[in-house]
Amino acid sequence: MNHYELEHIINHELKSDEIKDYAPNGLQVEGKSAVKKIICGVTACQALLDYATAQQADAVLVHHGYFWKNEPVTLTGMKAKRIRTLMQNNINLYAYHLPLDVHPHLGNNAQLAKRLDIIDLEPLEDSPFSIPVYGKLAQPLSADALRQRISFILEREPLHCGDNAPERIERVALCTGGGQDYIDLAAAYGIDAFITGEVSERTIHTAREMGIHFYAAGHHATERFGVQALGHWLATHFDLTVEYHEVNNPA
Numbered sequence: 001m002n003h004y005e006l007e008h009i010i011n012h013e014l015k016s017d018e019i020k021d022y023a024p025n026g027l028q029v030e031g032k033s034a035v036k037k038i039i040c041g042v043t044a045c046q047a048l049l050d051y052a053t054a055q056q057a058d059a060v061l062v063h064h065g066y067f068w069k070n071e072p073v074t075l076t077g078m079k080a081k082r083i084r085t086l087m088q089n090n091i092n093l094y095a096y097h098l099p100l101d102v103h104p105h106l107g108n109n110a111q112l113a114k115r116l117d118i119i120d121l122e123p124l125e126d127s128p129f130s131i132p133v134y135g136k137l138a139q140p141l142s143a144d145a146l147r148q149r150i151s152f153i154l155e156r157e158p159l160h161c162g163d164n165a166p167e168r169i170e171r172v173a174l175c176t177g178g179g180q181d182y183i184d185l186a187a188a189y190g191i192d193a194f195i196t197g198e199v200s201e202r203t204i205h206t207a208r209e210m211g212i213h214f215y216a217a218g219h220h221a222t223e224r225f226g227v228q229a230l231g232h233w234l235a236t237h238f239d240l241t242v243e244y245h246e247v248n249n250p251a
Contacts, residue, residue, distance in 0.1 A: 014099035031092035040231040065095020108176040111225035132175035158217035176222035220249035
């Protein structure tokens with residue numbers, strides 16, 4: 001497949017042109033024109049690029065790419081090494097940030113909710129591309145049972161704060177990655193629990209004072225499933241070989 005055709009296909013599916021973001025979505029670094037083998041990962045770190053090089057991949061597809069708003073524009077140091085690896089090996093880099101968070105089926109939120117058995121997802125923001133979403137557990141759980149489920153699915157123990165929160169959890173909001181500040185909106189909606197990746201000091205006070213369960217399960221851990229789903233979708237619908245490669249990150 002032509003590398004620009006692949007970009008068009010993903011852009012169309014994720015509606016990336018309609019979503020305002022903090023970095024460019026799509027083809028960020030151009031490599032060879034023909035793409036057959038793709039390595040997927042959460043972040044375009046050096047370890048992922050080295051693996052893609054060893055596998056003689058034609059493209060790398062990630063959630064966290066480059067050229068973020070307010071980052072230095074110079075190609076020096078670590079950033080230079082990463083881009084040099086791509087260009088010297090003629091590897092395309094595709095990155096999709098918010099479009100891969102909010103997609104109703106392939107997105108990080110949707111994929112995590114599916115694994116946690118959270119159903120009937122609705123936008124938490126007044127937007128068709130709401131970053132946080134909410135739904136209900138197929139079967140209500142205790143706070144500890146939900147903690148155990150998160151731990152099992154993500155293979156890591158989440159940080160949990162449930163002071164002054166209801167014993168029974170039914171309505172759950174979530175925002176993968178660094179979405180901790182959406183807890184205020186979730187609490188205002190009367191949600192029982194909020195799940196995200198990261199935590200700030202102020203988040204715990206909000207959880208305690210607004211009576212909502214809060215779970216922080218890791219930025220990387222909560223955002224692994226979207227790029228895997230996108231890769232599987234590409235491999236299923238097109239003549240492409242796609243592999244997900246895990247580069248573990250405890251954050």
